[in-house]
Amino acid sequence: MSERHAKTSRVAIALVLALTATGALAASAAETAIATRQAGYKKIGAAFKAINEELKKSSPDMKLIAANSAIVSAQSQQIPNWFPKGSGPEAGFKTKAKPAIWAEPAKFAAAGSALQTEAGKLQAFAAAGNLAAVKTQVRAVGGTCKSCHEAYRAED
């Protein structure tokens, strides 16, 4: 093998290694992003489920509802960080996130902040102990979940 050939193959090997490494890195970043958002949404779902189940009781605990509203509100602030570019279905991992999230970022951001707003109101009503307002407001919060899921989450 000549000097030149050896150099070329060293460069080729280095290139392959580099490409593999960045590929692996990108893939694991997408995987982490997907896992992070799924964990976050599960926290929102669990907190909202707890709220709705509390409301089925004859005398709901307003403190519990306020605390869970705070979780929903805090988690929903994170939504803008949960969808980095490249973490959609094209990454090859199991995700129900639709490409529309990245195709229409302004609309998606608005859908996320709608949840923040409604969850904030829910927290305030619960903190004030206003049961009637809480009962109406959970429908508003649920409505933001539903409309965003219909637009940006693939059907089960």
Place this chain on the structure above:
Amino acid sequence: MWDGPTRIFHWGLVVLLLVSWLTAGENMQVHRWSGYGVIGLLVFRLWWGVAGGSTARFASFLKGPKATLAYARTLGSREPSGTPGHNPLGAWSVMAMLAALLVQVGLGLFASDIDGLESGPLSHLVDFDASRVAAELHETTFRIVQGLVVLHLVAIGYYWLWKRQNLIGAMITGKRKLSAEVLRPATIIRLLIGVVLAVAVAWFIAKGGRL
């Protein structure tokens, strides 16, 4: 051939299954009410299977593999089936439908939607992940229920066309041509016990198992 309560159970179930199907994911309040109705009907049918009129009793129509196979061999004949009540093959179809519906309605009690907004009356007993699994299985078992209902309808069509037997009429009027009246009805007290039992169980579950 069929006593009144069995027929009311049957057609009530037809109506509630349609309601449940149409309201799933659309109107969850009606879907829950419909489910409580199905629970009541199933509880009643289980009670009626041990305490009801003779043709409604499990012991009268459930047969072993030998009798079932023997009956299956006569399926091709154009001779109408002479069994009063469920024939041995239909009996297994009934049991399969009852079992599938018990699983179906049971899973629904613990299910929750993806938003955490709508949930079954017992979902507070399990966490969010488990309630989502219940919801997904609730959808899967509904395909099984649908499959069994289609099989049921195909069988009725087959008896109608091939054996010239009108099973739908029998389930409406309770009577069947050329059939000796073999139904021994149950007492009204047993009917009342069944209704009270059904309402009590459905009510308790609808209240989330809280007394």
